[in-house]
Amino acid sequence: MQTFDIASQGLRALNSTLHALKDRPTNQTEWEILNPKGAHAIAVGVDAPLDITVRGSTGYYCGGMNKQATIRVQGSAGPGVAENMMSGSVIIDGDASQYAGATGRGGLLVIKGNASSRCGISMKGIDIVVHGNIGHMSAFMAQTGNLVVLGSAGDALGDSLYEARLFVRGSVKSLGADCIEKPMRPEHLDLLADLLARSEASEKARPEEFRRYGSARKLYNFNIDNASAY
Amino acid sequence: MCGIAGLFLKDPKLEPQLGALLADMLITLTDRGPDSAGIAIYGRPQKGRAKLVLQSADPATDFRNLDAELANVIGGTVASTIRDTHVVLAVDAASLDAARAAVRILRPAAHVMSVGEEIEIYKEVGLPKDVLARFDIAHMAGTHGIGHTRMATESAVTTLGAHPFSTGPDQCLVHNGSLSNHNSIRRDLIRAGMTFETENDTEVAAAFISHKLQEGATLGEALEATLTDLDGFFTFVVGTRNGFGVVRDPIACKPAVMAETDQYVAFGTEYRALVNLPGLDSARVWEPEPATVYFWER
Numbered sequence: 001m002q003t004f005d006i007a008s009q010g011l012r013a014l015n016s017t018l019h020a021l022k023d024r025p026t027n028q029t030e031w032e033i034l035n036p037k038g039a040h041a042i043a044v045g046v047d048a049p050l051d052i053t054v055r056g057s058t059g060y061y062c063g064g065m066n067k068q069a070t071i072r073v074q075g076s077a078g079p080g081v082a083e084n085m086m087s088g089s090v091i092i093d094g095d096a097s098q099y100a101g102a103t104g105r106g107g108l109l110v111i112k113g114n115a116s117s118r119c120g121i122s123m124k125g126i127d128i129v130v131h132g133n134i135g136h137m138s139a140f141m142a143q144t145g146n147l148v149v150l151g152s153a154g155d156a157l158g159d160s161l162y163e164a165r166l167f168v169r170g171s172v173k174s175l176g177a178d179c180i181e182k183p184m185r186p187e188h189l190d191l192l193a194d195l196l197a198r199s200e201a202s203e204k205a206r207p208e209e210f211r212r213y214g215s216a217r218k219l220y221n222f223n224i225d226n227a228s229a230y
Numbered sequence: 231m232c233g234i235a236g237l238f239l240k241d242p243k244l245e246p247q248l249g250a251l252l253a254d255m256l257i258t259l260t261d262r263g264p265d266s267a268g269i270a271i272y273g274r275p276q277k278g279r280a281k282l283v284l285q286s287a288d289p290a291t292d293f294r295n296l297d298a299e300l301a302n303v304i305g306g307t308v309a310s311t312i313r314d315t316h317v318v319l320a321v322d323a324a325s326l327d328a329a330r331a332a333v334r335i336l337r338p339a340a341h342v343m344s345v346g347e348e349i350e351i352y353k354e355v356g357l358p359k360d361v362l363a364r365f366d367i368a369h370m371a372g373t374h375g376i377g378h379t380r381m382a383t384e385s386a387v388t389t390l391g392a393h394p395f396s397t398g399p400d401q402c403l404v405h406n407g408s409l410s411n412h413n414s415i416r417r418d419l420i421r422a423g424m425t426f427e428t429e430n431d432t433e434v435a436a437a438f439i440s441h442k443l444q445e446g447a448t449l450g451e452a453l454e455a456t457l458t459d460l461d462g463f464f465t466f467v468v469g470t471r472n473g474f475g476v477v478r479d480p481i482a483c484k485p486a487v488m489a490e491t492d493q494y495v496a497f498g499t500e501y502r503a504l505v506n507l508p509g510l511d512s513a514r515v516w517e518p519e520p521a522t523v524y525f526w527e528r
Contacts, residue, residue: 038501038505039502059502060500078485079485095517097487097517136480
């Protein structure tokens, strides 16, 4: 295992070291990062099949734009964790701050604690599994992908939602504009079983315990009857 | 942006380190607010005494012989401690109001930073590490304190525009965000008898809370009222003689992290501000919920 100590080697050196592994086959795939101390932009823009463990809590944007790598944070993550992730996975052992997984296009984000507001905002294909609760305005304008919440959701879930699928096991404080509950079909149970298994959550929840929410598709086109409202 | 650091000590053994701990937290938040910095330190009160902190752009002139001149007007003993552009004037508690009125006449160009039995506010323009060093904050003891690093948005980069704002005895407030209805709230508060030193939105929030406290509200009630009456973005951290409170607006865009152990309650705009606190690894760390009031009192 390769060890990188941010306290002595610095954040910029960490990211340029990880970036240098792009398109370069290596057997040095396991990395541990010491002394994150809430620093911003840890392991951002990685594009290699690495297995990275961050020993502590991170600041803004950890694992942002990730491609291919598996990044685990043994602590909590600040705002914008795994923002715009493309592929690979990011696993947070603790809590995540606001807009976790925002605009993510692919890959899997697992948050073992709670996520705060705006989780999965504008997600575009990422899968997000939160073992705890999520805050208000989560999945705002979410386009594709799946958001799975083992706990409860805050206000205005899925406001102005497009085609992302939202699965919540606990209560939903309120649904946002154009977000409605939809029936669970067999393919959704299969999808959930797979996501729960891949996110270390199979022991905690069963697919049948979730309810599904999605877009009513009423905001897709301008309704001429509303013209006087503008 | 802006950065906030707050520390409310439960364990008296940490009191000698209060200034050092807070200074470290604030310096970490320099890149959230490099234009000015300020800090409110609450120390153990001296029986029968109170403090008035003045700031002057010309301390050599304004602070010369001020203690003797003030004692002539208000009687009793006046002790002065000069720290860079600020002076702490210790007076008899009973003559605090008289002292405040007297310094307005004796030194009209100086500004009152704080009055009270425990509070001392120091703030200036400049990088946080430089500002904190000028006042030697790292060697100050106390029971609780609140600091701020400012990136100005709503008003000019000046000493008076820096935080904390104090609008009542032993009260202070720091703010991350910007208010949109501060002008109308300021007008209401002026009609109710509050006075203002600046055009700053945060001073309005501080005066709003001070006014509620004057009307008999508890700290918790005063903080609740900000959620209904103030419009805009805010994370507020508030100090009183014996209390420490936190509230975030319902949208909660402005980041906030809190930590609690048997020894302290700490607030940081970001987690990295907390990392050097003793025992943080075993602390309860959480993000304060939107539109939820948190406060601690001793």
